[in-house]
Amino acid sequence: MSSVLDLKGVTVRRGRKNIVDKVDWHVEEGERWVVLGPNGAGKTTLLQILAARMHPTSGTADVLGERLGRTDMFELRPRIGFSSAALADKIPPHEVVRDVVLTAAYGVTGRWREDYEEFDERRAADLLAAFDVAQLADREYGTLSEGERKRVQIARALMTDPEMLLLDEPAAGLDLSGREELVGALAELAGDPASPVLILVTHHVEEIPPGFTHLLLLADGRVRAAGPIEDVLTADNLSEAFGLPLLVAHGGGRWLARAARPAGR
Numbered sequence: 079m080s081s082v083l084d085l086k087g088v089t090v091r092r093g094r095k096n097i098v099d100k101v102d103w104h105v106e107e108g109e110r111w112v113v114l115g116p117n118g119a120g121k122t123t124l125l126q127i128l129a130a131r132m133h134p135t136s137g138t139a140d141v142l143g144e145r146l147g148r149t150d151m152f153e154l155r156p157r158i159g160f161s162s163a164a165l166a167d168k169i170p171p172h173e174v175v176r177d178v179v180l181t182a183a184y185g186v187t188g189r190w191r192e193d194y195e196e197f198d199e200r201r202a203a204d205l206l207a208a209f210d211v212a213q214l215a216d217r218e219y220g221t222l223s224e225g226e227r228k229r230v231q232i233a234r235a236l237m238t239d240p241e242m243l244l245l246d247e248p249a250a251g252l253d254l255s256g257r258e259e260l261v262g263a264l265a266e267l268a269g270d271p272a273s274p275v276l277i278l279v280t281h282h283v284e285e286i287p288p289g290f291t292h293l294l295l296l297a298d299g300r301v302r303a304a305g306p307i308e309d310v311l312t313a314d315n316l317s318e319a320f321g322l323p324l325l326v327a328h329g330g331g332r333w334l335a336r337a338a339r340p341a342g343r
């Protein structure tokens with residue numbers, strides 16, 4: 079197995095604060111990671127480094143075998159699928175859903191040429207089907223529900239057949255059925271050996287899909303624990319990271335967390 083990510087002492091300094099602080103992290107092919115931590119832990123900043131959109135202030139980051147700072151970021155980016163709220167905001171609301179996915183093959187939003195390869199057309203259709211949104215292919219993106227949009231965004235992120243897929247809070251803003259549909263789609267993706275390495279950022283253990291294998295727990299820019307999910311996702315680790323006593327339960331491939339004592343007691 080070859081290394082997909084190798085971070086050593088990765089630090090991002092903003093002002094007088096290390097918002098990512100000496101992060102060591104190693105990811106191998108085939109692994110499915112969750113990055114979990116409270117608000118402001120540094121998750122989104124860390125993901126910007128993995129997505130080859132930011133350099134560390136210090137430390138070394140090898141992404142897909144390329145050392146950031148010594149490689150052309152523009153050549154590296156197409157090998158990385160990335161879905162985030164900030165990228166989703168750039169999708170034109172009048173874009174037809176099929177084109178939202180298809181245009182990712184050319185690294186653009188907004189259809190700008192008429193002659194797409196048949197191969198690309200087929201891949202876009204397959205991805206829409208895989209995320210159960212094939213029936214929406216002719217609709218304008220802006221008319222979709224939030225849950226449908228999230229699934230289209232992930233299909234778009236997979237369009238270039240990336241070696242690594244980064245998902246920044248994909249379930250944020252979804253209602254219960256939207257969340258559960260998304261968790262189901264991500265569980266299928268996690269279970270498919272042909273899928274790229276998956277890295278999913280979340281605040282909520284309830285959003286971790288079955289099939290995710292590893293967890294990096296981040297708080298205040300620092301790694302509190304990292305490794306196989308069953309070893310790391312303990313009440314002690316979670317309580318320390320979130321700064322309150324928590325109970326953790328696990329069943330049916332899913333996780334639950336709640337305060338050990340009701341509020342106010």
Ligand SMILES: Nc1ncnc2c1ncn2[C@@H]1O[C@H](COP(=O)(O)OP(=O)(O)OP(=O)(O)O)[C@@H](O)[C@H]1O
Nearest residue numbers: 092093097115116117118119120121122123124281
């Ligand atoms: N450019 C910047 N300058 C100064 N501080 C920054 C900058 N970018 C982020 N921060 C701060 O760094 C910390 C980590 O931010 P980041 O968005 O990475 O955290 P997060 O774990 O993704 O948070 P959330 O879960 O709330 O989205 C926050 O306190 C944020 O205010």
